Amino acid sequence: MAKILIIDDEAMICRLLSKLMESEGYETIIAHDGRESMEKIRYERPDVILSDFRMPGMDGMELLKKVRDIDPDVPVILITAYADVHGAVEAMRQGAHDYLAKPFEHDEVVRVVHRALQELLLKRKLKQLSSKLRKRIDLRECMGPSEQVAQMIVNINRVAQSDFSVIIQGETGSGKELVCTALHQNSNRAQGPFIALDCGAITETLLESELFGHEKGAFTGATQQKIGKFEAASGGTLLLDEMFNMSIGSQAKLLRAIQERNIYRVGGITPVPVDVRILAATNRNLEACSPSSFRKDLFFRLNEFMIRVPALRERPDDIPYLSKRFLDSTNIMLQKNVKGFTSGAMDLLMAYPWPGNVRQLKSIIRRAVLMADDVITERHLNLPTSLHQEMPPVAEPTEKLWEKCSLKEIVNQKVRVLEKNILTDVLCYTGGNKAKAARQLHIDYKTIYSKLKTYGISTSGEKK
Numbered sequence: 001m002a003k004i005l006i007i008d009d010e011a012m013i014c015r016l017l018s019k020l021m022e023s024e025g026y027e028t029i030i031a032h033d034g035r036e037s038m039e040k041i042r043y044e045r046p047d048v049i050l051s052d053f054r055m056p057g058m059d060g061m062e063l064l065k066k067v068r069d070i071d072p073d074v075p076v077i078l079i080t081a082y083a084d085v086h087g088a089v090e091a092m093r094q095g096a097h098d099y100l101a102k103p104f105e106h107d108e109v110v111r112v113v114h115r116a117l118q119e120l121l122l123k124r125k126l127k128q129l130s131s132k133l134r135k136r137i138d139l140r141e142c143m144g145p146s147e148q149v150a151q152m153i154v155n156i157n158r159v160a161q162s163d164f165s166v167i168i169q170g171e172t173g174s175g176k177e178l179v180c181t182a183l184h185q186n187s188n189r190a191q192g193p194f195i196a197l198d199c200g201a202i203t204e205t206l207l208e209s210e211l212f213g214h215e216k217g218a219f220t221g222a223t224q225q226k227i228g229k230f231e232a233a234s235g236g237t238l239l240l241d242e243m244f245n246m247s248i249g250s251q252a253k254l255l256r257a258i259q260e261r262n263i264y265r266v267g268g269i270t271p272v273p274v275d276v277r278i279l280a281a282t283n284r285n286l287e288a289c290s291p292s293s294f295r296k297d298l299f300f301r302l303n304e305f306m307i308r309v310p311a312l313r314e315r316p317d318d319i320p321y322l323s324k325r326f327l328d329s330t331n332i333m334l335q336k337n338v339k340g341f342t343s344g345a346m347d348l349l350m351a352y353p354w355p356g357n358v359r360q361l362k363s364i365i366r367r368a369v370l371m372a373d374d375v376i377t378e379r380h381l382n383l384p385t386s387l388h389q390e391m392p393p394v395a396e397p398t399e400k401l402w403e404k405c406s407l408k409e410i411v412n413q414k415v416r417v418l419e420k421n422i423l424t425d426v427l428c429y430t431g432g433n434k435a436k437a438a439r440q441l442h443i444d445y446k447t448i449y450s451k452l453k454t455y456g457i458s459t460s461g462e463k464k
Contacts, residue, residue, distance in 0.1 A: 002117050005029045005046035007037045007063075008079070009056055017050060020106055021113070034058030041070055048116050050109075053080035053088055053099075060091045068095060073123055075116035079104065137182045143175050143358070144318025148310045152179070159305045160186035165258070165278040167286065167302055170309030173359030176241075176281045179309055184237040189277055192236025197229045200245035207250050209266050212257070218267025230263045230274045238276045243302075244284050244294055255298045278302060312354040312361060316450050319349050322358060326365035327376070338369050341376045348378050350446075351453030420455045423448070427457065 004021045008014050009032050018028040029044050031037035033056045040046065049067060053060040060078045067076055075097035080088040088099035097116050100109060139156070143149045159166060160183050168183075170176045184194045202210055209218075213228030229238055246254065257263045258278060262271040280286075280302050286294050287303070312318065323341065331338055341349070345368075354360055368380040423437070430436040438448040451457075 001025065001027045002047040003027045003029060003044060004113065005031065005037065005040055005044065005049045005051075007031045007049065007051035007055060009033060009052065013052070013079075017109070020109060021050075024110055024113075026113075034063065037063070038066060038070075041067060041074075045071070046074065047120060048097075048113055049074060049076045050113070051076060051078055053078045053091075060088060060096065061094065064091050064094055064096050073120060073127075075120055077112055077116060137178055137185060139178060139182050142178050144315065144321045146315040146317040148315040149318065152307060152309065155305075155307050156182055157186065159183070159307075161188050162305075163188075163277050164304040165280070165302045166304065167306045168279060168281045168309060169285065169306060170281075170283065171311045171357055172283050173357035174309045174311055175358055176283075176309050179307060180237075180239050180279050180281055183279060183307075184239075187237065187277065189236045193233050194237050194239070195229050195233035196239040196241060198241045200242040204247050204250065207246065208253065211250075211254065212263045212265055213272075214266035215268045218265070222267070225265070228263070228265065230257060230276060231272060233276045234274045236276065237279060239279045239281060241281045242283070243280050244282055244286065244289065248292070248295060251295045251298050255295065255301060258301055312357045316350055316446055319361070320346060322361055323349055323365055326362050327369055330366045330369040334369060336369060338372045339375050342378070344378050345376050345381055347453060348381055348383055350450050352383050353454060416455075419451070420457065423451060423455065423457055427452075 004026045006014050006017045006021070006028055007030075008017075011032070014030045014032070018030060021028045029040050029046060031040045035057070037049075037051070037055070037058075041049070049063075051060065051063055055063070060076075060080070064076055067074055072095075076091075076095075077097050078088045078091055078099040079102065080099055081102050085099070085101055088096070088101075092099060097119070098112050100112060139149065139153050156179065166183060168176045168179050170179075180196075181194070184190060197210060199207065209226070209228065211228050211230060213226050213231055214222050216222060216225050240254075243251075243254075257274070260271075261275065262273055264271060286299050289299075312322075323346070327338060327340070330336075349361075356363075364381055364383065365376075367382070368376045372380045422441075426437045426440055427434070430440065434448055434452070435445055438445050441448065
């Protein structure tokens with residue numbers, strides 16, 4: 001419902017215009033002088049302003065200037081006596097939408113207001129489209145030039161324009177949010193809303209209301225009706241982040257909503273149709289979860305297509321690119337001119353396993369730019385020179401590892417020991433020839449170089 005602000009010091013004119021606008025289905029707000037009108041404009045945010053050209057302490061030109069300072073898009077229609085027509089015409093040259101000369105015809109007022117609203121709507125749509133074009137995500141630019149990112153983009157383009165539900169799986173900080181945004185922006189629903197809900201940040205008692213909304217009086221504190229994320233995202237995309245945190249009961253209600261394309265607000269009995277595309281982002285392997293923690297039927301319903309976001313350590317080609325990108329943006333923010341990285345610093349960045357992925361890399365680079373004056377060195381990065389400096393030592397087989405570590409930590413430690421021993425043995429076999437060792441293990445040269453740095457293995461095949 002459009003809001004029309006009516007400004008006139010004559011109460012009769014205000015009542016007349018208010019009834020006329022309300023008969024057309026508009027909401028009206030009334031002010032009688034300049035000071036009151038400025039308060040209404042700031043706090044009520046009207047869509048159209050109908051104002052007398054002359055008010056106590058303010059004329060149309062001054063009103064127009066103040067309105068443009070607050071919101072330049074709001075159309076101002078001036079109502080003027082015959083003697084002030086010249087001033088109203090001048091105000092139009094300065095940006096007023098139109099003017100109405102007294103005495104005015106009711107139909108003319110309605111026509112002018114209706115045209116003003118149409119132009120305002122068009123202007124807002126153009127701004128929205130322009131904003132979306134400016135914010136459109138280029139995954140190559142945001143994530144890097146590696147082959148792994150290129151393959152992921154192929155999968156995104158393949159599924160984006162369908163209405164398939166998609167699971168986006170990846171470690172924390174790897175870029176799942178960027179992938180979800182790209183899926184929406186490249187879909188047929190790009191002009192619709194993109195609504196995200198972090199299922200891990202909302203208590204179980206509030207989650208259902210957040211998803212489906214509630215009716216007035218549904219529970220204590222529900223003083224008015226509220227729509228949920230499903231209704232807010234209708235016609236667009238709904239991103240459910242970390243769905244693993246949802247209870248089994250909430251998962252069942254979610255499954256029913258997705259299948260039936262209807263939801264029931266909390267406390268409501270009338271089904272509300274919704275048209276949404278579901279994206280589910282998670283840092284867990286939902287397929288491997290037990291049925292007591294995540295419903296298999298919900299997984300099968302969501303898993304019409306899966307996109308795996310590779311961890312940063314799996315795409316080392318992106319590390320130099322992202323490091324330079326974060327360096328440049330931080331230079332601009334801090335108004336500095338740090339020129340780059342020493343070879344030792346870049347070797348350290350390439351060798352580090354990045355458990356926090358791109359998010360961690362960004363934080364490390366930003367801090368390094370803050371600390372550096374000319375170039376970034378190993379000292380500025382403040383990273384351990386070996387993986388073993390941050391990992392606990394691997395226990396002897398006789399020690400009860402499970403008393404101190406989780407199964408995942410135990411397996412990771414054993415895998416690292418095994419990987420280090422294999423690399424050492426192969427390098428001994430090749431006489432320290434890294435290229436030959438890489439071919440023997442069917443990995444590329446950059447990967448073996450990174451792993452040798454990580455484990456501190458010299459090219460002679462002996463441990464440092």
